[in-house]
Amino acid sequence: MSSVALQIAPHIAFYGDDFTGATDALGTATRAGLRTLLFLSVPDEARMHRVGELDCVGIAGAARSMSPEEMRAELAPVSRWFESLGASVLHYKCCSTFDSAPEVGSIGVAVDVLRPAVSQHWVAVVGGQPELRRYCVFGNLFAAAGHGGEVQRIDRHPTMSRHPVTPMYEADLRQHLALQGLDGLRSLAYPAYAEGAEAVHTSIEAMVSERASGVLFDVARQEDLATLGEALSLSCRFGQSMLVVGPSSVLQAFASQHATPIATLSRVAPAQGSVLVLAGSLSPVTAKQVAAATSYEKVWLDPVALAAAEPAHLDTVAAQLCGLLAAGHNVLACTASPATGVDAGLSARALAHAGGALLARVLGATPVRRVGVAGGDTSSHAVQALDAWGLSYIAALSSGAPLCRVHSDEPTLDGIELMLKGGQMGDDDVFERLVHGTR
Template sequence: MSTTAPRFGWYADDFTGATDTLAVLARAGLRSMLFMGVPSAEALIAAGPLDAVGIAGAARAMPPEAMRAELAPVGRFFRQIAPNVLHYKVCSTFDSAPHVGNIACAIQTLHPSVENRWVPILGGQPSLGRYCAFSNLFAAAGTGGAVYRIDRHPTMQRHPVTPMAEADLRVHLAQQGLQGITALHYPLYEADALPGSLNTLLGHGATAVPEVSNVSDTPFVPTLLDLTSADQLASVGHLLWQQAQRARLLAVGPSSVAQALIACWDAQVSAPASALAPSPGPVFAWAGSLSPITAAQVQAATSYQRIPVDAHRLAHDIAYAQATQRAICAGLQQGHHVLAYTGPTDGASAPSGGASAAVAPASAALVARVVQAQADNGTPLGRIGIAGGDTSSHAVQALQLWGLSYQTTVCPGVTLSRAYSADPSRDGLELMLKGGQMGGTDLFERLLGAG
């Protein structure tokens, strides 16, 4: 997979999803690095030759104006290094809204950095229990859980920031300002009709596909593609790669974008990741997610000393934050694995209203202080885990990391990465980041490694 220029670039709208795409690419044999922001020339040199270059961001939590400021330099960077495919990686549940994480805004900002007029949007990632059929998105509730239409999903329909009230992704994205969305539905895959249908869309509007309008006068043509089975990945990947070889392409979707291209390239996914080695020292985990799935994972983490944290006090009471840090460090220094959590489990209070915006940065600052305190005490941490998308994004920034590479898979959708930092106490740190919907009930126990 060696190339002069990377063949694949990606920007992830949150840090947890960024590491999932990193894992997909690395396990397929591509030399891949995830950078914490647009990388400097020095960081690119330190990373060495790469087939896939990623940037972890936080656009999912930003209003449109901030998204444009975030993504403009990203677009300039990827135009300079010129990957064949630029992937705007979104959460597999597509949770977003006109006022925050606006996917239409992202497309409008990034599209000038590529030449291809076609913008494929992949719905679904079957490997994570996400399925898109006739443009409607369905998602499992937890690993192996029951599958719901996204607007009836027990968690996503009640998401505290971006509740999903619409299952048809064409309608969902149109509400964010993405007009003229066409669609290619999965029966076309079985009939081997994808290339011809796409040529019709691009050349003569949407006359060959019912119920969509002619978009030939727009600067780009957004097209939603179904994914209901892993067997469809190669067909979709061939379509994407064919277009990317004609002109550089912007694609949108979860890690299934990378999976589809890998299937097209016939890249051999490596054997299942070997069992995670036991951590040589105490593991520190922080759960900032309010997801019921994360709550169940916290309850099942019986190998840890569990410390409930009052989210509001953490964000607004310096003395309380310092006392929490001391309690965590005391447990670690006594040789215990420690799991601190702000979710509504075992009596800890959950943030509400405007308080929630301050919790993630306060949590991240505390994580960084614990890591630094352990290093100062001569007992640096070797492995940490963070649950919660916003908390993960802030924590990586607070830890002052410049990059992550793939180490192993803890469970589907959850990656353990190796951290790179100019600070020797953090360089080489093993870091697990996970979103609220990801992982089985035993996730935190798995993080400890094989016994």
């Protein structure tokens, strides 16, 4: 065992396949009572010694938007580092909607690269995150359509079935993941939890003995997670380690066995100074949030010009945003207007990269202490463009929209309060809460 593993000995290590998901996992683990820190890349040993002892450690990445070749290059050093930590649970944190495809963000590729880091040969896949109204029932995934919206089967979901990069055409996660190379998955349906953790563990052992490559676990109710966590923990006895794929409910399941939840949730104080939000999400949920953001000067960015990432154009837009911020305005910069939207042929990845470059320019020129970014890909590339090395959790602005503290060796960035949220996450007034705080 390496000196890093001896020093922090975390029980859980996770990789978030985009930055919004990674910060959701960070918040989930922290609220569950686990001492948790999220790194923005694999840290060196000196950094690990400086941060001290942790129960849970994460890496924020962008694998969700990558090709298989890019994913292998991204995840190979993560796999080696996770193996050196000696954690008993390695969690590949994907979105609770499981949107992925063989050619983009393949969960099968992630499992192939990360599996050598653990001792168990089979993979656990946890479907559903009830607190976000995402449910897996008899192997099929369901999700609410926006805040308070109707729960729909994922292949009929008004947004996820038409996702611009990874549309969900299949609700049965066994079939969906088989297309990505994860064939041979068996399914454990949620009624089995009523029999208790020992019985569930016995069922798991039987499936594995029959050469199942993995087991897909339904999650229909919040109370299912404690039983599931206990059953899976039995598979980690005697120094065994395992790979678990799924949303932040994975952390809820295991934390129920190893930590005491924080009794009270922290409130978010009103912002000190101007707030900047970059909205790169095209979802109807984010569109409602933008419409409800009455405390901001809204700047409608030209997505085609922005995606071209010409330095002169980025400098011009950054100067416009900096001028508004310096004048005391809160600024909401959007990559699509209600009237024009975004050309379907425009590269979402190029737009996200350019958004990150724009954010870095603004924060490098103007002191802003509270920032929000909407959109999974936009958040990933925006934070990667900053000279920061980690994030810690402050509080929740709403479900799926945590507020985090930026850790950086650069004084102008260190301590910035940052909200990252996916397109489907957050209440309608989440941008207003970023300005005015929570009650």
